[in-house]
Amino acid sequence: MTAPVLTLAVPSKGRLQENAFSFFARAGLKLVQGRGARDYRGVLREIPGVEVAFLSASEIVAQLASGAAHLGVTGEDLVRETIPDADLKVELLTPLGFGHANVVVAVPQAWIDVRTMADLEDVAAAFHARRGQRMRVATKYVNLTRRYFAEKGVTDYRIVESLGATEGAPAAGQAELIVDITTTGATLQANALKVLDDGVMLCSQANLVASVGANWSTEALRLARLILSRIAAEEDARTSRQVRARIAGDVGETARLAGETFGARALLGADGPGLELVCPADQVAPLADWLIARGAEHVAVSSLDYVFSARNPLYEKLAARIG
Secondary structure (H helix, E strand, C coil), rough: CCCCCCEEEEEHHHHHHHHHHHHHHCCCCEEECCCCCCCCEECCCCCCCEEEECCCCHHHHHHHHCCCCCCCCCCCCCHHCCCCCHHHHHHEECCCCCEEEEEEEECCCCCCCCCHHHHHHHHHHHHHHHCCCCCCEEEEHHHHHHHHHHHCCCCCEEEEEECCCCCCCCCCCCCCEEEEEEEHHHHHHCCCCCEEEEEEEEEEEEEEEECCCCCCCCHHHHHHHHHHHHHHHHHHCCCEEEEEECCCCCCCHHHHHHHHHHHCCEECCCCEEEEEEEEEECCCCHHHHHHHHCCCCCCCCCCCCCCCCCCCHHHHHHHHHHC
């Protein structure tokens, strides 16, 4: 076996692990656990030299922060909450399309006059004047809460760290309001809570994260380029469509105009009447109408598996951070 040079940390269980497996599989990369589901070390079958570490969400963030893992799959909320000065220590390379959740400020629905963070500052001042105590905020997101409240000018409060179901804290008399993570908002409504109009602190989802402080040797960078090339190729293909048509006149000029107008890219040279483009999926119908108006009798559209390009924006993002 090839000795591991690059460590990729992924969730060790649950839906996040399933989604991570699916994400890499779409990119043509299979995560393999060494001796089955109970083994916390594995490999990327297609790329020797990559060790896969199956860890809890908090462990992944810690490994990225310390540089023990080169790449990892974890939620942006944990990165922002757990790592001081996160932007200096890690780089969020690309969102992965799963694990969506918002970190929000929620208050009792009975607070009918409280709709914004500015209103909350007024409530906090009145609460302190009336009771001689600071308004309590129950949360697991201590650092995110402090930063966001400071940005919004809310200062007269104290944090009650939540160890259980945060949304139940106001009803239990443990806090006046909460900062918590939510996907649909249904649990908040069930507990008679509402999100402030400007109370969405962070729209989080799972990200592919790179550690700036990891040992980025020449070989580690080569392996990262291979991984990121496949991920970028799948992402490009998933969000694009291949468009083919026969065009009279200057095919090269048509391709150029299609690029300027619809963001399309010529897939092949423009030597004959055949035109092949890669187009953003949401621009396919307008592009097809435009090509027909320019003389095309038929426009064929098909899905793509991968679009590999000489330029890899994910790798460039990584390389720019680590020099």
